[in-house]
Amino acid sequence: MANPRKNKAFNVRYMPGFTPVTMFCLIWLYAPLIIMMVYAFNSERSVTNMHGFSFRWFEQAAKNTQVQDATILSLQIALVATIIATIAATMAALATTRTKPFKGHAAVYAIINQPLMIPEIVTAVGTLVFFGLIKSATGIHGIGFLMMAHTVFCIPFAYMPIRARLENMDLTYEHAAADLYAPPMKRFWRVTFPLMFPGILAGAMLSFVISFDDVIINLLVAGAGETTLPIYMIGTLRRGLTPEVNAISTVLLGVTFIFVVGFFFLTTNKKK
Amino acid sequence: MSAETTLAHAHGAPLTGAEAEAATVKREVRNRWFLLSPAMLIICGIGIMPLAIIIGYSFMEQGNYAGVKWEFTLESWMNLITERDIFDDTLGWNHAHISIMLRSIGLALMTMVTTLIMGFPTAYFITTRPEGQRNFWLFLIALPFFSNLLVRTFSMMLMLRDDGYINNVLLFLGVIDEPMILIYTNTAVAIGLVFTYLPLMVMPLYASMEKLNFNLVEAGYDLYASRFQVLKRVILPSVKPGIIAGCILVFIPAIGAYVTAKILGGGKNLMIGNLIANQFGTSRDWPLGSAISLFMMIVVMIALIVYVRNSLAEQD
Amino acid sequence: MTSKSSANSSSVAIEVQGLIKTFGTGDASVKALDGVSVSIYENEFFTLLGPSGCGKTTLLRMIAGFEHPTSGHVLLGGDHIGHLPPFMRPVNTVFQNYALFPHMTVGENIGFGLEMLGKDKSEIARKVDQTLAMVRMEEYVNRKTSQLSGGQQQRVALARALAPEPRVLLLDEPLSALDLKLRKEMQIELKRMQHETGITFVFVTHDQEEALTMSDRVAVMKDGLIRQIGAPREIYDHPTERFVAHFIGETNFLEGELHDINGSTGMIKLASGSNVPASLPDEAAAGTVTVVVRPEHALLSTSPDNASLTGEVKTIVYFGTDTHYHLELESGDSFVVRMQNQRDSGTDYQEGSKVGITFKDNAVQVLKD
Numbered sequence: 001m002a003n004p005r006k007n008k009a010f011n012v013r014y015m016p017g018f019t020p021v022t023m024f025c026l027i028w029l030y031a032p033l034i035i036m037m038v039y040a041f042n043s044e045r046s047v048t049n050m051h052g053f054s055f056r057w058f059e060q061a062a063k064n065t066q067v068q069d070a071t072i073l074s075l076q077i078a079l080v081a082t083i084i085a086t087i088a089a090t091m092a093a094l095a096t097t098r099t100k101p102f103k104g105h106a107a108v109y110a111i112i113n114q115p116l117m118i119p120e121i122v123t124a125v126g127t128l129v130f131f132g133l134i135k136s137a138t139g140i141h142g143i144g145f146l147m148m149a150h151t152v153f154c155i156p157f158a159y160m161p162i163r164a165r166l167e168n169m170d171l172t173y174e175h176a177a178a179d180l181y182a183p184p185m186k187r188f189w190r191v192t193f194p195l196m197f198p199g200i201l202a203g204a205m206l207s208f209v210i211s212f213d214d215v216i217i218n219l220l221v222a223g224a225g226e227t228t229l230p231i232y233m234i235g236t237l238r239r240g241l242t243p244e245v246n247a248i249s250t251v252l253l254g255v256t257f258i259f260v261v262g263f264f265f266l267t268t269n270k271k272k
Numbered sequence: 273m274s275a276e277t278t279l280a281h282a283h284g285a286p287l288t289g290a291e292a293e294a295a296t297v298k299r300e301v302r303n304r305w306f307l308l309s310p311a312m313l314i315i316c317g318i319g320i321m322p323l324a325i326i327i328g329y330s331f332m333e334q335g336n337y338a339g340v341k342w343e344f345t346l347e348s349w350m351n352l353i354t355e356r357d358i359f360d361d362t363l364g365w366n367h368a369h370i371s372i373m374l375r376s377i378g379l380a381l382m383t384m385v386t387t388l389i390m391g392f393p394t395a396y397f398i399t400t401r402p403e404g405q406r407n408f409w410l411f412l413i414a415l416p417f418f419s420n421l422l423v424r425t426f427s428m429m430l431m432l433r434d435d436g437y438i439n440n441v442l443l444f445l446g447v448i449d450e451p452m453i454l455i456y457t458n459t460a461v462a463i464g465l466v467f468t469y470l471p472l473m474v475m476p477l478y479a480s481m482e483k484l485n486f487n488l489v490e491a492g493y494d495l496y497a498s499r500f501q502v503l504k505r506v507i508l509p510s511v512k513p514g515i516i517a518g519c520i521l522v523f524i525p526a527i528g529a530y531v532t533a534k535i536l537g538g539g540k541n542l543m544i545g546n547l548i549a550n551q552f553g554t555s556r557d558w559p560l561g562s563a564i565s566l567f568m569m570i571v572v573m574i575a576l577i578v579y580v581r582n583s584l585a586e587q588d
Numbered sequence: 589m590t591s592k593s594s595a596n597s598s599s600v601a602i603e604v605q606g607l608i609k610t611f612g613t614g615d616a617s618v619k620a621l622d623g624v625s626v627s628i629y630e631n632e633f634f635t636l637l638g639p640s641g642c643g644k645t646t647l648l649r650m651i652a653g654f655e656h657p658t659s660g661h662v663l664l665g666g667d668h669i670g671h672l673p674p675f676m677r678p679v680n681t682v683f684q685n686y687a688l689f690p691h692m693t694v695g696e697n698i699g700f701g702l703e704m705l706g707k708d709k710s711e712i713a714r715k716v717d718q719t720l721a722m723v724r725m726e727e728y729v730n731r732k733t734s735q736l737s738g739g740q741q742q743r744v745a746l747a748r749a750l751a752p753e754p755r756v757l758l759l760d761e762p763l764s765a766l767d768l769k770l771r772k773e774m775q776i777e778l779k780r781m782q783h784e785t786g787i788t789f790v791f792v793t794h795d796q797e798e799a800l801t802m803s804d805r806v807a808v809m810k811d812g813l814i815r816q817i818g819a820p821r822e823i824y825d826h827p828t829e830r831f832v833a834h835f836i837g838e839t840n841f842l843e844g845e846l847h848d849i850n851g852s853t854g855m856i857k858l859a860s861g862s863n864v865p866a867s868l869p870d871e872a873a874a875g876t877v878t879v880v881v882r883p884e885h886a887l888l889s890t891s892p893d894n895a896s897l898t899g900e901v902k903t904i905v906y907f908g909t910d911t912h913y914h915l916e917l918e919s920g921d922s923f924v925v926r927m928q929n930q931r932d933s934g935t936d937y938q939e940g941s942k943v944g945i946t947f948k949d950n951a952v953q954v955l956k957d
Contacts, residue, residue, distance in 0.1 A: 010493070012486060012490050012493055013400040013486065013489070015393070015396060016499065018393035019393075021393035021394065022394040025413075025470060026394075026413075029413070030412075032427035033423075033424065035427070035430065035437055036423075036426065036427035036430060048430070048433070048436065048437070048440065088311040091307040091309075091310055091311065092307065095303070095304045095308045096308075099300055102304065112311060115319055117524070117572075117576065118569065119524060119525060119527065119568060119569070119572060120525065121528045121565075122528065123322065123323075124549075125561060125562075125565060126322025126323055126325060127318070127322045129326070129329065129552070129558065130318075130322040133325070148318050151314055151318070152319040153319075155314065159311070206418075212420075213418065213420040213421065214421075215422045215531050216530055230420070241429075241430070245426065249423040249427070252419070253420070253423060256415070256418050256419045256420065260411070260418050261411070264407060264411050
């Protein structure tokens, strides 16, 4: 066989060394996660020496009532925050894409993206103080505060894919519906909404993942006794890492994986 | 003519076109603010109010247990980088604070540069894949970013511990004779930050490289440029907006990093985020915590202004 | 209403009066329409022709209801509709990119308008079948619109707009996305459907050939104004303005002295000194005028003696069906003559030959400007 390199045409896209760097990046990103997942299946109580394969740490985590309660709490927060944020973001996306440019357009963008522009720790301490004031002034406590804090930072994440979807959607569909005798509300529910729905679903998935995987707001804003999953996990640090934490982490990674796959599928399938 | 029934409306008040236009505009404005109101109310009410409170608190006196006393003072702003000697009440530099701030800015800049050096080839690699494969590679980069930060930091901790995988592998290979001390060092925090924020660099870089017209690259080679010259003279200028966006996106969360330094720094190698959290926790100095928060915000604002300036200059 | 639906063939369907449309305000404002008045009759195939930016699409969108006039009126069958939103106007549009709803089947797309008008299900089904049959797409009723070819999408878009039986059908450059062969087919189809349905078609295009082949009447637009309205033959043979003559077909422009005006005809004294008869626009006055002669309305001869003009052949371009002779006149102007080719006959003329030019009857048209 002839040497394949000899006949190789000059590849304009090739850059020497770029592929190894990429592989290095991917290894850096994935090796810790994969090793962590492997040790979730360890049969012994060690996170550094693999002995045998077992599901015991998954079983132990599933039976642990603290883990159960924390998971349910985190899911509740993520669900409520996602629903409110997605509705608010959908409405905001309609207002910012389906009209002509208006005065205050830039200000509206800035406000919606505000949670992304400020370091999370600042938002977290500010919200802690703000909620503290409200709680002492009204005497109201509860998980609702944490849900609202999550909603705030979920809105920009839900907003981005919905807006992108709307911007890629030709206005003539709505024009055609109007031309065919559909009044505004019918036009929205029969044409605009079905067409933008993949974007809404993508936005909802993204905000669910962002809320479910949030750490800093949880750690600082959660009230006494509101033990969400991240709070439980950071608590285990004091007792030293066990494969149980690896097992919980593996499940969390699995949830994230499913939602991010869903998000990619919805946002990249739109072009035919 | 079945459609004709709709004309019945035409016999009402005969508006002129201009009046109808004005009515449409009015309706549009009303709709717009109705649609915007939930998001605006939530973000302004729960997202922006805390910032206003932080600004206010930074000018107040420290409360006895926690909280604040309603008296105006610039003390917290002074305490950012100075401290009073407990014995003779003289003013001196607060070396602890200064070193934490410098470390944070230094670590954030280091993270930015390292993720750029690693992220640029990665984004280029993804751009040059066949079109059907690009989303797969992009997904591989994005997935870790959306994963739980705590999970990711734990996994990095397992790598870096004295009996962690890195030491085990290096000992096994005989590269080192005794475990290196990695965990709870600045190096550990730096490795963790790059690990955490690398995807945030690759994504905007890819977004801007995807638009790169490879005919320009071909033209470059056609005009006798070497690979390096094409990279420097053709590719880099075209993706400059992506580079700046990536740097900003990495710098902002990196300077405010809290979890990474807390877990991998082991309470010794604090960053500004930890310092802030401590003021609202064990130290119970809310005004100081507020002042430090605002200091960090100012640093972030400067970065953002640089970004906006640059992107405006690109448009001209 | 009933009094108006007793349609006789010459009653007015759409009438626009003094339409002005300004976009934007202050210095940034653009006048898209600058006082357009026109009547479009029932059962007419009416075309708005002009280059991009001439205001033809704005005029169409104003009839559809997507834009409100800054001033002026839009009337449908005598009723003011300029203030009505699109969904209250019995006017339907075929969009340039078809705008078929991608989440609905072909049948659902076509039934959409009827559904919105509150028709019952059986009537919708009957009407959908009937319309699909008219565009010859019966077997595609349950297909997704994304599975159709460009030409098929075009037919569905047409069926969707025709199904609610609008008073007027608006077509916004509907053929521009099709390839040449399909476009020719659809031109004939459209003409057939207009005959079958008896609905007034208002067709927007920048393609002069399309306008000439399909229309009953053509309005040529430029800079927000209608410059000339007439039957295709009239527009082609008797352009009244330099722009119209230039935009449609190829034309030779000449200077001359108009004299002996007699109604719509007169005599032109050309630079060569010879006199030729010419058709005149309204309100023509004696004096220096510009005249146009279509290249195929002139003849070449080898003897310059009895010719109206003389010149020298500069370039000969062979086109298959005919040959173009680019001449330089004695006055220095250029002039093109088009002559049909005969099979296997050579040409009498070479580059450099001295030739004479004579005009066919009614070849010379005087312009207003």
